[in-house]
Amino acid sequence: AQTVTQSQPEMSVQEAETVTLSCTYDTSESNYYLFWYKQPPSRQMILVIRQEAYKQQNATENRFSVNFQKAAKSFSLKISDSQLGDTAMYFCAFMKHEQGAQKLVFGQGTRLTINP
Amino acid sequence: GAxxxxxxxxxxxxxxxxxxxRCDPISGHVSLFWYQQALGQGPEFLTYFQNEAxxxxxxxxxxxxxxxxxxxxxxxxxxxxxxxxDSAVYLCASSFLGSGGVETQYFGPGTRLLVL
Known part of the structure; x- marks a missing residue:
């Protein structure tokens, strides 16, 4: 079974600062996907970024980037130039790479607050 | 689209x-997932449908x-x-079962259930 661990329950930074959210996972699979989802107070879960495990290059989406360390089973999210709208719960999630749709396995989440 | x-x-x-x-997925999405999210926790998988199966x-x-x-x-x-x-938020997600690549799951706003 796969497990995902987010060791930072809460984080708080000032607007425009850079913040890094940590995530580690445990799996015996060699091929899989990793995701960061954002859940604002309205509770609609939104995909932020995803990474295929077979790709060595770290994924980037505008101000969001990941540091994927496969050997260490680490998948951190960096948010640059943070904005007030980035305030939300952030969940790291794992998905096996198999044919067809697969369930997501989520971490416990990190509550991120961006202060003005 | 909706x-x-x-x-x-x-x-x-x-x-x-x-x-x-009730969950209304995105039109044309073959895969549908239900997750349960307890207060302060990450979502946990409940069940998965491919079409009606x-x-x-x-x-x-x-x-x-x-x-x-x-x-x-x-x-x-x-x-x-x-x-x-059973008190929790129940999240529904749908994805398009395409050929190849990772399927992004799109989440609904959830139903917050409180059992007294």
Whole structure:
């Protein structure tokens, strides 16, 4: 079974600062996907970024980037130039790479607050 | 286009009552997932449909939980004889079963269930 661990329950930074959210996972699979989802107070879960495990290059989406360390089973999210709208719960999630749709396995989440 | 919708958004039930939670996936999405999110926790997988077929129900916590998707579109999660420990947000997600690549799951706003 796969497990995902987010060791930072809460984080708080000032607007425009850079913040890094940590995530580690445990799996015996060699091929899989990793995701960061954002859940604002309205509770609609939104995909932020995803990474295929077979790709060595770290994924980037505008101000969001990941540091994927496969050997260490680490998948951190960096948010640059943070904005007030980035305030939300952030969940790291794992998905096996198999044919067809697969369930997501989520971490416990990190509550991120961006202060003005 | 319209996203995943869920109804009701909030439900208060007395212990022992039956409840039904509805999910309308994105049109054309073949895969549909239900997750349960306890307060302050990450979502946990309940069950998965591909069209009308329930392919995985390993996450359903007890036989009081039942899900269906009879026409391969709208899905209903039913909880019989609700207990206080059933209080949670129930999230629905859908994805398009395409060929190759990772399927992004799109989430609905959730139904917050409170059992008194």
């Amino acid at each position: 996203g995943v919708s869920q109804s009701p958004r909030y439900k208060v039930a007395k212990r022992g009552q039956d409840v039904a939670l 329930q392919l995985d129900k390993s996450g359903l916590p007890s036989d009081r939980f039942f899900a269906e998707r009879p026409e391969g579109s709208v899905s209903t999660l039913k909880i019989q004889r609700t207990q206080q420990e």
